[in-house]
Amino acid sequence: MKIQKFGGTSVGSAARMKDVAKLVLDGEVKIVVLSAMSGTTNSLVEISNYLYKKNADGANEVISKLEAKYTQHIDELYSTQEYKDRGMELIRERFNYIKSFTNNVFTVFHEKEILSQGELISTGMFNLYLLECGVKSCLLPALDYMRIDKNNEPDTAYIRENLRALLEKNSGYEIYITQGYICRNSFGEVDNLQRGGSDYTASLIGAALLADEIQIWTDIDGMHNNDPRFVEGTKPVSELSFDEAAELAYFGAKILHPTCVLPAKVNNIPVRLLNTMDPKAPGTLISGHQCTNRVAAIAAKDNITALRIKSSRMLLAYGFMRKVFEIFESYKTPIDMITTSEVGVSVTIDNDRHLYDIIDDLKKYGTVEVDKDQCIICIAGDFAADKKGYAGKIFDALADVPVRMISYGGSSHNVSVLINASDKVTALRGLSAHLFN
Numbered sequence: 518m519k520i521q522k523f524g525g526t527s528v529g530s531a532a533r534m535k536d537v538a539k540l541v542l543d544g545e546v547k548i549v550v551l552s553a554m555s556g557t558t559n560s561l562v563e564i565s566n567y568l569y570k571k572n573a574d575g576a577n578e579v580i581s582k583l584e585a586k587y588t589q590h591i592d593e594l595y596s597t598q599e600y601k602d603r604g605m606e607l608i609r610e611r612f613n614y615i616k617s618f619t620n621n622v623f624t625v626f627h628e629k630e631i632l633s634q635g636e637l638i639s640t641g642m643f644n645l646y647l648l649e650c651g652v653k654s655c656l657l658p659a660l661d662y663m664r665i666d667k668n669n670e671p672d673t674a675y676i677r678e679n680l681r682a683l684l685e686k687n688s689g690y691e692i693y694i695t696q697g698y699i700c701r702n703s704f705g706e707v708d709n710l711q712r713g714g715s716d717y718t719a720s721l722i723g724a725a726l727l728a729d730e731i732q733i734w735t736d737i738d739g740m741h742n743n744d745p746r747f748v749e750g751t752k753p754v755s756e757l758s759f760d761e762a763a764e765l766a767y768f769g770a771k772i773l774h775p776t777c778v779l780p781a782k783v784n785n786i787p788v789r790l791l792n793t794m795d796p797k798a799p800g801t802l803i804s805g806h807q808c809t810n811r812v813a814a815i816a817a818k819d820n821i822t823a824l825r826i827k828s829s830r831m832l833l834a835y836g837f838m839r840k841v842f843e844i845f846e847s848y849k850t851p852i853d854m855i856t857t858s859e860v861g862v863s864v865t866i867d868n869d870r871h872l873y874d875i876i877d878d879l880k881k882y883g884t885v886e887v888d889k890d891q892c893i894i895c896i897a898g899d900f901a902a903d904k905k906g907y908a909g910k911i912f913d914a915l916a917d918v919p920v921r922m923i924s925y926g927g928s929s930h931n932v933s934v935l936i937n938a939s940d941k942v943t944a945l946r947g948l949s950a951h952l953f954n
């Protein structure tokens with residue numbers, strides 16, 4: 518079985534939803550994962566922000582605009598009065614639910630309920646459309662099988678067991694539609710897999726069912742060799758290994774959610790990135806196969822903070838690194854990059870929620886310097902130790918950019934450099950010019 522995930526732009530209007538219906542109806546039984554229609558989750562975040570500030574008028578204004586948009590979508594999507602009525606009933610029910618939060622105390626639990634409405638609406642609308650077209654379509658509620666544990670990690674055993682049971686109970690359909698992004702947490706409350714998490718839903722489903730392939734359909738023809746939002750003339754990469762794709766997704770290639778490669782890699786399920794607007798384009802195939810001796814692609818991760826801990830006592834000392842790492846561990850703050858010298862160690866983090874506590878604790882072991890507004894540039898490819906020339910080309914490309922840290926050799930698939938955020942675009946363009954032209 519194949520899993521096909523369609524992102525926000527792919528289902529962003531009635532016309533797009535009709536195109537997606539044509540794409541999924543190829544005679545094969547499959548699971549279709551949908552995001553919210555584009556812009557919806559952002560509006561739901563905006564509504565929640567107003568409600569945290571007890572600004573019901575602000576929230577109601579955004580709600581009304583969003584509801585008006587959906588009323589129009591319903592009118593355009595269905596051709597029969599029966600389905601227009603059923604569509605409007607769905608919208609009214611969901612929006613009444615959203616409005617029910619505007620007069621009460623507002624907490625993070627309520628926010629998560631609101632954020633889940635986008636995917637509940639898009640899947641409900643799409644399922645009704647397929648039913649109107651006479652397709653045997655079945656809605657699989659993600660809240661009945663998708664679950665994270667107390668560490669916010671997917672509860673894979675629970676997902677596998679409950680999803681399989683749900684499919685068995687609903688056998689005989691042509692298409693199964695389900696919500697991306699939304700899930701329950703270990704308390705059974707509505708939660709989510711973080712922004713962009715519908716990709717993760719698709720790969721968790723693929724892993725649970727040992728699918729033949731996981732397809733991520735989006736608004737571009739695969740993973741490009743550099744970030745198309747900042748660099749002109751980028752090209753799709755036809756093949757990536759799981760490791761290359763994971764590095765790129767983690768280090769900022771927005772086309773893939775950072776964690777979505779792992780479940781596919783563990784179960785050796787190929788992931789294909791495809792373009793809803795150009796379905797015939799080959800896209801990108803992510804698999805266990807590693808193309809050798811090439812730079813695959815470049816990505817950039819923003820909002821990085823660098824910390825340098827200097828200690829004269831590090832000289833010839835053992836145990837220093839452990840003490841430093843334990844401090845980050847105690848604040849559940851992952852380290853992205855690390856470089857060392859005889860007198861100090863530099864690390865980067867992207868979550869600075871506990872930054873000041875971390876600095877206080879680190880000061881026991883030396884002086885601490887902090888640089889905010891940094892950016893990690895990740896160059897992914899095959900850089901096995903016996904391949905010559907890549908480091909030289911990378912440094913040539915960055916000749917005009919001050920480089921704060923370099924990490925090479927941690928894996929043979931990644932070179933990372935840390936620079937000021939203000940130099941990001943220059944660095945990305947320079948790297949494309951030197952590595953691909």
Ligand code: ADP
Nearest residue numbers: 524525526735737739740741743744770771772
């Ligand atoms: P979806 O809503 O379908 O999940 P996203 O907006 O999350 O789509 O991801 C697709 C977008 O990712 C593209 O439109 C593109 O702007 C951006 N992007 C960033 N880096 C890359 C890259 N290396 N290759 C392709 N797209 C990228």
Ligand code: ASP
Nearest residue numbers: 552558698712713714715
């Ligand atoms: N709708 C969610 C978001 O906008 C999840 C997703 O699109 O993947 O973040």
Ligand code: MG
Nearest residue numbers: 524713771772
């Ligand atoms: Mg996305």
